[in-house]
Amino acid sequence: MSMNQSSSAIEVTDLTVAYQEKPVLWDIDMNVPPGVLMAIVGPNGAGKTTLIKAILGLVRSASGQMLIYGKPYRQQRRIVSYVPQRGSVDWDFPTTVKDVVMMGRYGALGWLRRPGQQEKKLASEAMEKVGILNLADRQISQLSGGQQQRVFLARALTQDAQVYLMDEPFQGVDATTERAIVLLLQQFREEGKTVVVVHHDLQTVSDYFDWVTLLNVRRIASGPVNTIFNESNLRQTYGGRIGFLKTEQEMSNPQVLPEPTL
Amino acid sequence: MQIFLHLFSDYTLRTVAIGTAILGIVSGALGSYAVLRKQSLVGDAISHAALPGICLAFLITDSKTPLVMIVGASLAGWLGILVVTAIVRNTRIKEDAALGIILAVFFGVGIVLLTLIQKIPNANQAGLDKFLFGQAAALLERDIKTMGIISIMVISLTFLFWKEFKLLCFDPTFGASLGFPMKILDILLMTLIVIAIVIGLQAVGVVLMSAMVVAPASAARQWTNRLAIMVCLAALFGAIAGVTGAIISSTTAKIPTGPMIVVCASVIFLFSLAFAPNRGLIWQSLLKKTKFKPEINEVDPK
Helix, strand or coil, X not given: CHHHHHCCCEEEEEEEEEECCEEEEEEEEXXXXXXXXXXXXXXXXXXXXXXXXXXXXXXXXCEEEEEECCEXXXXXXXXXXXXXXXXXXXXXXXXXXXXXXXHHHHHHHCCCCCCCHHHHHHHHXXXXXXXXXXXXXXXXXXXXXXXXXXXXXXXXXXXXXXXXEEECCCCCCCHHHHHHHHHHHHHHHHCCCEEEEECCCHHHHHHHCCEEEEEECEEEEEEEHHHHCXXXXXXXXXXXXXXXXXXXXXXXXXXXXCCCCC | CHHHHHHHHCHHHHXXXXXXXXXXXXXXXXXXXXXXXXXXXXXXXHHHHHHHHHHHHHHHHCCCCHHHHHHHHHHHHHHHHHHHHHHHHHCCCCHHHHHHHHHHHHHXXXXXHHHHHHHCCCHHHCCCCHHHHXXXXXXXXXXXXXXXXXXXXXXXXHXXXXXXXXXXXXXXXXHHHCCCCHHHHHHXXXXXXXXXXXXXXXXXXXXXXXXXXXXXHHHHHXXXXXXXHHHHHHHHHHHHHHHHHHHHHHHCCCCCHHHHHHHHHHHHHHHHHHHCCCCCHHHHHHHHHHHHHHHHHHHCCC
């Protein structure tokens, strides 16, 4: 048992989350081995964001256990980095790119201590890596969607984590940014880091990721892309709404998941 | 201009000026956070909700010392916020409706209590009604001392938790993922905002105090894209509005202080809204004109 736990970067067992008695996630089991790039895929309202937030302890779970390298998140904060959805913050907030990137160091700084030279240096390195060093002093309201996403990625980079949880980093970004993110993800993999990405674009799953979890309130399947990411599992995940399937015949008989009951 | 020279010689005027400067600084600085967190209306609810607290504090202690008033007002202001939060969380009523209801109910109860208090045969109750529209001229040295000490505490805490409050205002979810207790920080910042509001009540009054939370901060936001500068500018604007308004009202008799201070703050706000570079209306309209030009040029060759 203990061997099993420590061999997973992320291990989720029996996780159930409910908002006002309506289950958002139902009895989720998920194992993410270290060093994989994993996509979480599923329709709107499938609970993808909630799953990430539950792992981070940001939403209250009705039951379940979430472990990062065998320990609860509370004990592993310094090795985990969270990239929230770009749209979750007010980009008209009076602050600069550099300032937001440095927020990645706030956790390591702890209470009351202010960022100093060391933090500035780390922020500059991170901004350089994602190609926004020239925007360092820019007010964040003057950024494009792709630039905003890079700011969030640079902030995550300053955390120098082992496990990255990203919520829709590809949402509404330009092609250049998309390529930059993919390169970054591959670099993470080379460094043995584990990355979990909430992803929308089914077409790119096999190109970008080596591991996938199909989610629709319940966990439909979780494992290597080349064995799990197939039509039967996708149909189960998306019900009749799947436009990804090629043959008309299979579309005519969609298998819609029954509503989970409490 | 002579009025301003009086500041240095006239003891009463100086006390008034210091008092209104303090309230302007604190409400401007903390108002910045209320505005950035889109909680401007909460300030209005807090200040109105404070009235019954002031009345009850007087009824219980039979005292009008500033500390008693401030504690009573703060508790009632906080109670107002808690009730709004409870309504939003447990019913289908939205926040704006909940704020409107609580503001009116607490203020109504406050007016009822105020009327009852005035019927009590006790000379001590005189002046409580000044909490409606404020009377800076009635500020005494003891009021200034209390305001000063509390303000220093509020400003110091804001400075101390600068990084944490910035995180709370910009990206609370990320802050929580880093391990900062965002709920506790939220409560702390809200308490500081409540205190910033209630220390101004005596001079500005419960009816208009929320303008001192919103106007200087909104004006400051027009001029800068940095949080630190915004907070300092808002404090400065608040102080200017407070002192100018108080002096005009104390030297020109019969104008209540609160409305006069709020008028001054509004002038600063309107000026900033129109003339600030980048975000100002005039700048924006000029920008629009120049932006359209290249588009027309692009279309023309076709």
